[in-house]
Amino acid sequence: MSSFDTYFKAAFTVDNVIFGFDEGNLKVLLIKRGEEPFIDAWALPGYFVNVEEDLDSAANRVLKELTGLTNVYLEQVKTFGSVNRHSFGRVITVAYFSLIKIANFSIQPSSIALQTQWHNVEELPPLAFDHDTILEACLQRLKWLVKTRPVGFELLPPKFTLTELQHLYEAVLRTPLEKRNFRKKIFSMDFLIDLDEIQEGVAHRPAKLYRFDRKRYNKLVEQGLNFEFKEGRKVDKGKGNQAEATA
Amino acid sequence: MSSFDTYFKAAFTVDNVIFGFDEGNLKVLLIKRGEEPFIDAWALPGYFVNVEEDLDSAANRVLKELTGLTNVYLEQVKTFGSVNRHSFGRVITVAYFSLIKIANFSIQPSSIALQTQWHNVEELPPLAFDHDTILEACLQRLKWLVKTRPVGFELLPPKFTLTELQHLYEAVLRTPLEKRNFRKKIFSMDFLIDLDEIQEGVAHRPAKLYRFDRKRYNKLVEQGLNFEFKEGRKVDKGKGNQAEATA
DNA sequence: GTAATTAGTGTAAAAAGTACAATTAGTGTT
DNA sequence: AACACTAATTGTACTTTTTACACTAATTAC
Numbered sequence: 001m002s003s004f005d006t007y008f009k010a011a012f013t014v015d016n017v018i019f020g021f022d023e024g025n026l027k028v029l030l031i032k033r034g035e036e037p038f039i040d041a042w043a044l045p046g047y048f049v050n051v052e053e054d055l056d057s058a059a060n061r062v063l064k065e066l067t068g069l070t071n072v073y074l075e076q077v078k079t080f081g082s083v084n085r086h087s088f089g090r091v092i093t094v095a096y097f098s099l100i101k102i103a104n105f106s107i108q109p110s111s112i113a114l115q116t117q118w119h120n121v122e123e124l125p126p127l128a129f130d131h132d133t134i135l136e137a138c139l140q141r142l143k144w145l146v147k148t149r150p151v152g153f154e155l156l157p158p159k160f161t162l163t164e165l166q167h168l169y170e171a172v173l174r175t176p177l178e179k180r181n182f183r184k185k186i187f188s189m190d191f192l193i194d195l196d197e198i199q200e201g202v203a204h205r206p207a208k209l210y211r212f213d214r215k216r217y218n219k220l221v222e223q224g225l226n227f228e229f230k231e232g233r234k235v236d237k238g239k240g241n242q243a244e245a246t247a
Numbered sequence: 248m249s250s251f252d253t254y255f256k257a258a259f260t261v262d263n264v265i266f267g268f269d270e271g272n273l274k275v276l277l278i279k280r281g282e283e284p285f286i287d288a289w290a291l292p293g294y295f296v297n298v299e300e301d302l303d304s305a306a307n308r309v310l311k312e313l314t315g316l317t318n319v320y321l322e323q324v325k326t327f328g329s330v331n332r333h334s335f336g337r338v339i340t341v342a343y344f345s346l347i348k349i350a351n352f353s354i355q356p357s358s359i360a361l362q363t364q365w366h367n368v369e370e371l372p373p374l375a376f377d378h379d380t381i382l383e384a385c386l387q388r389l390k391w392l393v394k395t396r397p398v399g400f401e402l403l404p405p406k407f408t409l410t411e412l413q414h415l416y417e418a419v420l421r422t423p424l425e426k427r428n429f430r431k432k433i434f435s436m437d438f439l440i441d442l443d444e445i446q447e448g449v450a451h452r453p454a455k456l457y458r459f460d461r462k463r464y465n466k467l468v469e470q471g472l473n474f475e476f477k478e479g480r481k482v483d484k485g486k487g488n489q490a491e492a493t494a
Numbered sequence: 495g496t497a498a499t500t501a502g503t504g505t506a507a508a509a510a511g512t513a514c515a516a517t518t519a520g521t522g523t524t
Numbered sequence: 525a526a527c528a529c530t531a532a533t534t535g536t537a538c539t540t541t542t543t544a545c546a547c548t549a550a551t552t553a554c
Contacts, residue, residue, distance in 0.1 A: 205551045450529085520531090
């Protein structure tokens, strides 16, 4: 057959889908593009891979360059390579996703991005290229991951309440969960540490604070823990305060 | 920034991991390479993607060219792009996998492959490039898929016995399953059709033949079926014939 | 001190999963 | 035809997991 040099070659990029969680909503980080094509459009933060760079390294580097973030959970999701997905030529992109704590993160301006902003996943602007498809694939992956691994903790501050944790799961799974059963499940997994601290500055009974015990979790995984959430079937109707009074 | 043409470009390929099932063993289709590098080594059937070709199309075409097969379940698994995975230059490969019925398939010679042969996944030769890593990733995917979707039927002939089905699951999951519970589970899913036919040519009580009812399965999926197998914890010891006699 | 708000908890019923052994329907041999 | 052999088929009690559901407790604001 023909020699190696005659084979078709394509440019390739990585696109990062960076999820965060804030005010009860799942967020994704988008940049406003400063280059053609799709100048001024919102897009996933991604860029070209270099010659001497592995894919995972490229994803990490691009993430760092566009956001300043290092050392985050980063995982390959899927590769997108439709012939016409980029108007300047054939560009194949490998999608990665990561989960970060928004509070730990300060947006740094970059020459590629005019703006960098968190967007609520439920209310997204139109995206450049096929980035809506890529995002959708990552949302699916996140959904699966959150049911399967304790990655939810990556999105929360180190100290959190059980209600915050539950809201996170509800936002990701897009389904309401039943409070008592959720707590039972979480506790049965036995990797939350009760910090003996309580919430402050709330106008109601303050919740206890917990943190995730990663060491304990790793030990449990070795022993064959099966971390799994099934979706709730029904809503927790039980407000139960003054409603449904029988006497 | 620099113009589009200045970005680094790489060759890219698809590699197909084609699983089959025969004589109670999970098999994978390998070719013996007829080109450098790794000439004469066993490898996954893969080849270069063309300019005007989507990734999925490329996987289908390559599969067809190397095996003659069309219209098979084909799914993208992961992309491998280490800097030095190919000695002739940077080559990024997208791994696909598919499940086929070995019996339906006749091996066709090709100019790329000196030989094409089914190999038992439990006894593999050394593979070219990073194909062992790719194969491992696909095995993991298959394992997950088989627990989660009724893809097992893709590997069996249209008519099969429950024991054959069980052996398939055992081979893929690499764990023994308990016969009665396996049957209960399968029947509870309610998408097997009893063909009212029996096995022929066996020197013992012949088993009933079944087929998979895809239409019914699709209907069940719409209704929110959860097809899932957990791994067995213990072996089925129950020979129960002459053993363990108490009188 | 009363109203408002959210946190926190227990239990019974249903469903799913597990462990386990005897009987049945064929073939092959005598 | 009886017997030995092999593998197929079936049921049930027990355990675990999941679900549904409603009240009391702790705090702030007024």
